[in-house]
Amino acid sequence: MPELTSSCLxxxxxxxxxxxxxxxxxxxxxxxxxxxxFTGCAAALALAQRGARVTVLEAKTVGxxxxxxxxxxxxxxxxxxxxxxxAMFGPDxxxxxxxxxxxxxxxxxxxxxxxxxxxxxxxxxxxxxxxxAKSLELALRRCDSWKRRGANVxxxxxxxxxxxxxxxxxxxxxxxxxAGHVQPMSYVRGLALAAQRSGAVIHPESPALSLTRQGAxxxxxxxxxxxxxxxxxxxxxxxxxxxxxxxxxxxxPMMSYQAATVPIPEALGKSILPAGHAASDTxxxxxxxxxxxxGRLIMGGRAPYREDLGAADDNYVRSAVNRLxxxxxxxxxxxxxxxxxxxTQDHIPHLxxxxxxxxxxxxxxxxxxxxxxLLGRLLxxxxxxxxxxxxPFPVTSMHPIVGYPFTRLVAxxxxxxxxxxxxxxxx
Ligand SMILES: Cc1cc2nc3c(=O)[nH]c(=O)nc-3n(C[C@H](O)[C@H](O)[C@H](O)COP(=O)(O)OP(=O)(O)OC[C@H]3O[C@@H](n4cnc5c(N)ncnc54)[C@H](O)[C@@H]3O)c2cc1C
Numbered sequence: 001m002p003e004l005t006s007s008c009l010x011x012x013x014x015x016x017x018x019x020x021x022x023x024x025x026x027x028x029x030x031x032x033x034x035x036x037x038f039t040g041c042a043a044a045l046a047l048a049q050r051g052a053r054v055t056v057l058e059a060k061t062v063g064x065x066x067x068x069x070x071x072x073x074x075x076x077x078x079x080x081x082x083x084x085x086x087a088m089f090g091p092d093x094x095x096x097x098x099x100x101x102x103x104x105x106x107x108x109x110x111x112x113x114x115x116x117x118x119x120x121x122x123x124x125x126x127x128x129x130x131x132x133a134k135s136l137e138l139a140l141r142r143c144d145s146w147k148r149r150g151a152n153v154x155x156x157x158x159x160x161x162x163x164x165x166x167x168x169x170x171x172x173x174x175x176x177x178x179a180g181h182v183q184p185m186s187y188v189r190g191l192a193l194a195a196q197r198s199g200a201v202i203h204p205e206s207p208a209l210s211l212t213r214q215g216a217x218x219x220x221x222x223x224x225x226x227x228x229x230x231x232x233x234x235x236x237x238x239x240x241x242x243x244x245x246x247x248x249x250x251x252x253p254m255m256s257y258q259a260a261t262v263p264i265p266e267a268l269g270k271s272i273l274p275a276g277h278a279a280s281d282t283x284x285x286x287x288x289x290x291x292x293x294x295g296r297l298i299m300g301g302r303a304p305y306r307e308d309l310g311a312a313d314d315n316y317v318r319s320a321v322n323r324l325x326x327x328x329x330x331x332x333x334x335x336x337x338x339x340x341x342x343x344t345q346d347h348i349p350h351l352x353x354x355x356x357x358x359x360x361x362x363x364x365x366x367x368x369x370x371x372x373x374l375l376g377r378l379l380x381x382x383x384x385x386x387x388x389x390x391x392p393f394p395v396t397s398m399h400p401i402v403g404y405p406f407t408r409l410v411a412x413x414x415x416x417x418x419x420x421x422x423x424x425x426x427x
Pocket of ligand 1: 300
């Protein structure tokens with residue numbers, strides 16, 4: 001994995017990292033959290049606020065995983081429409097899940113406000129523009145499904161979409177005003193700092209190497225220390241390793257790649273996303289894009305599965321920029337970076353009970369800024385003794401994907417196939 005700081009816009013423009021040192025020696029706490037991304041930091045904050053003694057172990061640094069690399073788009077909802085979720089999960093859990101997933105904008109922007117996190121937060125809405133007639137139908141159905149539940153969403157016709165995006169590439173779509181965007185590295189560092197202020201202790205450069213039972217408690221060891229705890233929360237998403245056997249086989253990591261232009265001069269850029277929206281289109285291999293606080297255009301898309309993706313791999317996002325905003329011509333990219341998105345087979349994030357006092361949340365399917373913040377808090381609820389039936393999300397046992405190596409291969413092979421289908425459908 002290339003060093004995050006060298007090529008990632010967010011690491012280069014973020015608020016300073018929290019002050020913390022690697023774990024040395026043995027300690028005993030109420031809860032230990034593995035992974036310091038949105039999930040782990042949100043869980044640490046919520047638990048520490050309730051007075052629990054919390055330790056966070058991070059293999060690298062706060063936000064080093066997907067959280068410090070995302071598009072920073074805060075998008076309510078899951079892959080499925082609210083109607084579908086209610087049909088899948090029934091009349092009790094279904095509506096509670098819809099409300100929770102639809103409320104992630106309030107969750108994130110509420111935390112940012114209460115904890116005074118300086119992260120260029122903008123709540124100016126998210127657009128889902130449709131690139132084909134078929135996907136426009138689905139997008140409008142999704143909008144209607146939310147609207148019937150009172151959400152602040154609106155269908156957008158072709159001409160308004162073209163004004164809001166600054167490109168006539170799309171046929172229309174919908175706007176979700178519950179949504180917005182953040183500087184994600186500043187946001188995750190802000191969550192970590194808030195957790196520290198509430199009493200949580202964060203140890204970077206402290207990979208959890210083993211997890212074992214010690215009577216009724218758990219012991220997590222790192223290269224230079226160990227932590228005993230009643231509760232363990234695993235928050236490692238697409239970077240999940242072999243710490244708990246089988247957990248990494250519940251998600252399929254895929255690569256997502258982004259590039260950010262240099263700040264675009266006002267005269268050239270003023271028609272591009274003029275109202276400050278974030279956008280991700282309806283392609284199977286979606287294009288997602290937004291401006292940053294300095295007027296750069298950030299374009300993201302799926303990439304081949306390689307950890308060493310760099311500037312030479314920008315063809316896909318460059319061609320998206322050329323097609324949407326040809327006026328940008330030779331405007332250079334200043335930053336390029338990539339990270340792992342954790343997909344699940346059922347397209348729903350997983351909140352797992354792995355054992356007594358052992359929990360995990362992972363598999364956000366590319367919607368983790370909001371959902372990981374939410375599931376981090378729900379992990380804290382579970383670790384504090386809230387009954388799974390009172391959690392507004394399914395709490396399940398772990399189900400490793402059957403034929404995992406094959407599934408991984410197929411998923412990665414499908415990238416080329418989906419790209420072709422997107423092109424054919426657009427034509
Ligand atoms: C390029 C890209 C763009 C994205 N864009 C968006 C977007 O615009 N909107 C959106 O909602 N979502 C987006 N996502 C998804 C979102 O970023 C993730 O779902 C979210 O960040 C997951 O957060 P997390 O805390 O669960 O995991 P991560 O942030 O990945 O954190 C996991 C951490 O666990 C640590 N770790 C792993 N194993 C161990 C161990 N044994 N011991 C200690 N630590 C360990 C890792 O070092 C890592 O820091 C994007 C993802 C990527 C990669």
